[in-house]
Amino acid sequence: MPWKPKGKTKWIIGLVALAVVAFIGFRYWKGKKSALPEGIVSGNGRIEAKLADVAAKEPLRVREILVNEGDLVRPGQVVVRLDTTTLESSLAEANANVAATQEKLAVAQAGIVRQKSEIQLATIEVDRARRLVARGAGSQRDLDVRESELKTTRASLAEAEATLKTSQEEIEVARASAATIQTRINDATLRSPVTGRVLYRLAEPGEVLAPGGPALTILNLEDVYMEIFLPANEASRIRIGAEARLTADFEPDRSVPGYVSFVSPEAQFTPKQVETKSEREKLVFRVKLQVPRELAGRYVERIKTGIRGVGYVKVDPNAAWPSRLQNVITAEAEPH
Structure with a gap:
């Protein structure tokens, strides 16, 4: 005699059947809700930042x-x-060398002034001796001595001017050396x-x-991006500068605007931290989604790298973002 469920059992079977139907319906609704419109592709990734x-x-x-x-x-x-400490000692020595060469320059300048005065006097004396010789009131020997002294004084002036030029060059070298050491000291403050x-x-x-x-190693929080991995048929349709959206797993209904800054020219395996093992066995192309610098700079105190999420890219510029990706964070909004 065939088994017939009793009243209570019928209720239980009915509830189970209803639950199964509701679950299937929810999964279908969820899939339809998360489905992307034509012209938009996505991939898993995580928030990253450049290191300095x-x-x-x-x-x-x-x-x-x-x-x-x-x-x-x-x-x-x-x-x-x-x-x-060692550099500061070297700087003190270099500054002392600058002071010494400046004194040497001052001595050379004073010597030139003196030599020019002596040349003026020697020229006057030569002219006087020539007039005396012309009138027969002076000796040729005295004129020759005066002319010789004038030549010697002029030679001394040329030597003093050469010394002055050398001193000027030495000062430049000494100052450059001191400036170099000062730069090394400045560079020691990182x-x-x-x-x-x-x-x-x-x-x-x-x-x-x-x-x-x-x-130290510093995360540059103004250079924030997400790398996703897409199959060749999707990556080949992406252009540099294409509009993108980034979402974090903990807040999937709020997105960050971005753009495509790089598409790898070579295929590779998806990194193990991004996809399942079956997905990792597929060759894909790395796509970098960059967050605008001004937007990242607005939220530097809230940015956390390493957070998992999803990146979306428009392969068709005319495609429309689904409603769940239109709640975007902007640089004008107040961080909270």
């Missing part, structure tokens, strides 16, 4: 580091000071090149940095 190293130009000992990991820094802000957040503190006071050795 704060490094020493020459080997010097770290005197103090003024920031910690996570601190927000601005362009020109002093973040590290290196020990310049400043942030960008607006960003300290990602790594790579040195501590007392350590000696090698030439070009970084003391």
Whole structure:
């Protein structure tokens, strides 16, 4: 005799069937809602920012580091000071050399003034001796002596002028040397090149940095982007400068406007942190979606790199963004 469900069992089966139908309907509605219109493609990625190293130009000992990991820094802000004791001693010596060459120059200038006065006197005496010889009141020997003294004085003037020129050149060299040392001292005060957040503190006071050795690594929060990976048929349709949108997983209904700044000319495997294993086995092209600098600069205190999200790109300029991507963050809006 066939089994027939009792009343209570019928209710349970009916509820289960209703739940299954509702679940399927929800999945269908969800899929339709998340479906992208023709002309728009998307890919998974994460928010990233360019890195900037704060490094020493020459080997010097770290005197103090003024920031910690996570601190927000601005362009020109002093973040590290290196020990310049040796350089300051060299600068004092160079400045003393400048002073010495300036004294030498002053002596040469005074010598020239003196030589010119002596030439004037010797010229007068030669003219007088010539007149005396012409009148028969003076000797030729006395005239010859006066003329010889005039030539000697003129030679001394030429020597003094050469000394003056040498002294001027020595002053320029000494000043250049002092300026070079001062520049090295200035370079020992390391400043942030960008607006960003300290990602790594790579040195501590007392350590000696090698030439070009970084003391800090800073995230440039005005150069923010997302890299997504698209198959060839989609990547080939993207143009540089194409309009884009970026969303974060924790706030998918709010997007950030952007644009395509780079499309890789070579195919590659998708990085393991972006897609599933099956997706990673496919060859794709890397596409970089750049956030406008003025917009990123407006929200530097809120930007967090490494956050997962989705990037959307218009492959058709005439395509319309779906409603969920029209709630965009703008530079004019107040950060909150």
